Amino acid sequence: MARVVFLHPDLGIGGAERLVVDAAVALKSRGCGVQIWTAHYDPTHCFSETLDPDLPVVCVGDWLPTSVCGYLHALCAYLRMIYVALYLVFFSGVEYDVIFCDQVSVCIPVLRLSRRRKKVLFYCHFPDQLLTQRKSALTKLYRAPIDWLEERTTGMADMILVNSQFTAGVFRETFLSLGSVQTDVLYPSLNTLTFDRPPAEAQGLGGLLPEGTTTLFLSLNRYERKKNLGLALDALAALTNRLPSGQRAGIHLVVAGGYDDRVAENVQHYSELKELAARLGVEHCVTFLRSPSDEIKVALLRGSAAVLYTPSREHFGIVPVEAMYCCCPVIAVNSGGPLESVEDGETGFLCEPNADDFSQAMNRLVREPHLRGHMGQAGRRRVQDKFSLQAFSDQLHGYILRLTP
Structure with missing residues (x-):
């Protein structure tokens, strides 16, 4: 029985969260051991499946800021997910076979620090760097190292999935150094x-x-x-x-x-x-x-x-x-x-x-x-x-x- 840990930045009620929850439910129904780890989880603002005690949700690092004076959201998201990954690898004692992470790829090199290296599956909803407008030179300067990190760390995953043929094309156009990396399409499903x-x-x-x-x-x-x-x-x-x-x-x-x-x-x-x-x-x-x-x-x-x-x-x-x-x-x-x-x-x-x-x-x-x-x-x-x-x-x-x- 495979043991799968999901890493997701904020387990709210958006489309990305819906996919993560559906994926966890789907694997649990196949006999896999499943946990969801996140930097934020509010039981009053979540999908109902996460309230099931048989689908454990572990929240760590919510004390870390989500922004600095309304700015630096991406940097804070990266730091929060690095903290979650470090906690999982070095302090949790949780045994797992595969990590399923999405949205923030910077945690992937941290996951490779495990004594017994585990496989990492990265699900790309859309390149993060395309979701931010670059209206000023300062924003471009701030985003440059973050964009570089996103591309490099995404390429470290053992398997990369995308949510549509459209995203697959955008992935290839955006991450030029990953042109030889295989990406498979896994359409989001509907838990009916x-x-x-x-x-x-x-x-x-x-x-x-x-x-x-x-x-x-x-x-x-x-x-x-x-x-x-x-x-x-x-x-x-x-x-x-x-x-x-x-x-x-x-x-x-x-x-x-x-x-x-x-x-x-x-x-x-x-x-x-x-x-x-x-x-x-x-x-x-x-x-x-x-x-x-x-x-x-x-x-x-x-x-x-x-x-x-x-x-x-x-x-x-x-x-x-x-x-x-x-x-x-x-x-x-x-x-x-x-x-x-x-x-x-x-x-x-x-x-x-x-x-x-x-x-x-x-x-x-x-x-x-x-x-x-x-x-x-x-x-x-x-x-x-x-x-x-x-x-x-x-x-x-x-x-x-x-x-x-």
Whole structure:
């Protein structure tokens, strides 16, 4: 039985965390011993699976800063993960065969310091250096050694997996010195247990939406500027201008997503979006939700005419897969991961990232409601065929076996 330890920087409720939790659950179901180690874990802000005592979560190093006066986030993340790795290797006494780490690769050389060298599997969601804007010479100078470390330490892993063909291409373009390194694609899966539970009356949408709502659209993403959530509000405003007043009254948008009071950008962007809705004159038909429960999220997906997925060049994005499994069409930007998950015209629409294109797609679903059922069923079949937990589990377990002869 392989013993696998997962190392992850912050075990919150984002897409990367969803993958780590699903991977741990998948390997546990195959008989592997599994632990998750992290620098931050809050039982009140986590995925429900991590509350299972049979899936141990170990949190060390949370006393270390996440930033210095609002700056140096990347450096602090590196130091926190180095601390977690050092604690695991030298002080924990934990026996393991494989380390599965993601997001922060700088801990890999630390893991090699173990007396009996263990195998390291690194999962690349997206090169970290591409997630930071370089607007000043000072930022470029600060990031230069961090970027160099990211590339060098990523190449030290025994196996590298990526989340999509799109990310595989970006990986090769970004890490030029790793051109000869093999990267395999392991698509994120969907743990359907949460979505298959019968809806509880208390967790329906009663009281959440205004009376008279006939068509619900949903934006589901973290409150981060790079997710381009403002596009959903712009599209809603454009849609209401297209529709006659009789149809316009029943349109409603829910903007829901991960929110953490510790993250300044979450707090700021939440306020920015509410101000944008007011400027566009659509605040009366928008509901903002912060970190909704799994039950509320599933109820929203089941009750929506479409999910509006607004990030551009998203490396994969689990939200479209969740929506399709719930028989909800997806309107997404035609770049990045959605090109591999969404079938344009079959399970949803792939659009240019502008309000006009998005509103046209929304308008079709309003005027042709039969499309929702057709696209919803096609989407569910696509998830079952391509993104099932069984397929993910089989593939991941195969990689672990290759690392533990």
